[in-house]
Amino acid sequence: MKRRLSSAMKAIVVREFGGLEVMKVENDVAVPPIGNKQVLLKVEVSGVNPVDTYIRGGQYSRLPDLPYVPGVDGAGFVEKVGPSVTRFKPGDRVFCCNIGRWGTLAEFSSVDESFVFPLPPSLTFQQGAALGIPYFTALRALFQKAGAKHGERLLIHGASGAVGLAAVQIAKAHGLEVVGTAGTEAGLKLVKQAGADSVLNHRQRGYLDSLTAGDKFDVILEMLANVNLGVDLPLMKSHGRTVSEWEEMGTKVDEGIKAGWISPVIDKVYTLSQAREAHNDIIHSTGAKGNLVVQVRE
Known part of the structure; x- marks a missing residue:
C-alpha cells in the first residue's frame, strides 16, 4: 500500500x-x-x-x-x-x-x-x-570567474572553512599548485590533508614573508566572512545562460565524488x-x- x-x-x-x-x-x-x-x-x-x-x-x-x-x-x-x-x-x-x-x-x-x-x-x-554552496561557490570562483588553469599557482586565504577546503580539493584535482592559509593548528592540518602543497598561519605576523619574491600567484581567493564568495550564488537565476552553469557545476561535483577528490x-x-x-x-x-x-x- x-x-x-x-x-x-x-x-x-x-x-x-x-x-x-x-x-x-x-x-x-x-x-x-x-x-x-x-x-x-x-x-x-x-x-x-x-x-x-x-x-x-x-x-x-x-x-x-x-x-x-x-x-x-x-x-x-x-x-x-x-x-x-x-x-x-x-x-x-x-x-x-x-x-x-x-x-x-x-x-x-x-x-x-x-x-x-x-x-x-x-x-x-x-x-x-x-556540497551545494561550498563546492559550487568554489567551482564558480575558480573557473567561471577566475579562469584558473592547470599548472597555475593559487593562494587561498582562510582555506580551512567550508568553501576554502572545497577550493583546495578542486584546485588540486585540476592540477593547480595550492597554498592555503588558516588560523589554528587544527585548521592548518585540515588544509594540508585536503591536498594543499603548503600551508601558512595567517595569524602570524609576516606570514607571507616565507614566500620568495618570485613566488607570484596567478589566482587569489579570499574567504573572509564579510566578503564571502558564496553570497552571489543564490542570486543566479534559474533560467537562461545560468542554467548551463548550474548543470556544469553539478556535473563537475558528480565527477569529483565518483573520482574521490570531493570529500x-x-x-x-x-x-x-x-x-x-x-x-x-x-x-x-x-x-x-x-x-x-x-x-x-x-
Whole structure:
C-alpha cells in the first residue's frame, strides 16, 4: 500500500527578518506544494552557510516572502516529483542548493529540479548537505570567474572553512599548485590533508614573508566572512545562460565524488532545535574547520 504523505511537518519558520530570536521551531507547518518542474525533498540534513544568516537578518539583496523556512543547502530523499520532472523519481538520494521560500531547515522542502543533484551512496547525507554552496561557490570562483588553469599557482586565504577546503580539493584535482592559509593548528592540518602543497598561519605576523619574491600567484581567493564568495550564488537565476552553469557545476561535483577528490569535512552537527546556535557559530566562531550542518530528522 502506498504511504500517504503527511500534510504537516516540523520546521524552522522565520516570520520577520531579524536576529537569532526570529528562528522558531514550529511543529504544524504545512508541507510545501510542488510545481510542475519541482521536487519535494524529504530532508535528512540541512547545510549552514553565512548567506543563510544574511537572508534571515534581512541584509541580503534578494529576500524571500515572509514567512519563510531558512536553509539553502540540504540532502535527503526525493519524496515526490512534479509532472514534468524527468531527472528524478521518488526514493532517489539527492542533495540540493535550494533557492526559494521553502528551505531545508524543515522535514520537507520544495526545490526546482534545476537545483537538485544526485547524491551517490559513497557520501553521507551530512556530507551531501555540505556540497551545494561550498563546492559550487568554489567551482564558480575558480573557473567561471577566475579562469584558473592547470599548472597555475593559487593562494587561498582562510582555506580551512567550508568553501576554502572545497577550493583546495578542486584546485588540486585540476592540477593547480595550492597554498592555503588558516588560523589554528587544527585548521592548518585540515588544509594540508585536503591536498594543499603548503600551508601558512595567517595569524602570524609576516606570514607571507616565507614566500620568495618570485613566488607570484596567478589566482587569489579570499574567504573572509564579510566578503564571502558564496553570497552571489543564490542570486543566479534559474533560467537562461545560468542554467548551463548550474548543470556544469553539478556535473563537475558528480565527477569529483565518483573520482574521490570531493570529500566534504563536517566540523559540527546540530539538531533542529539548535539551528539558532548553528547560525551564530557560522559567523562568530573562530578557527573554521569545515562545514556546519543540522540533522533535521533525529
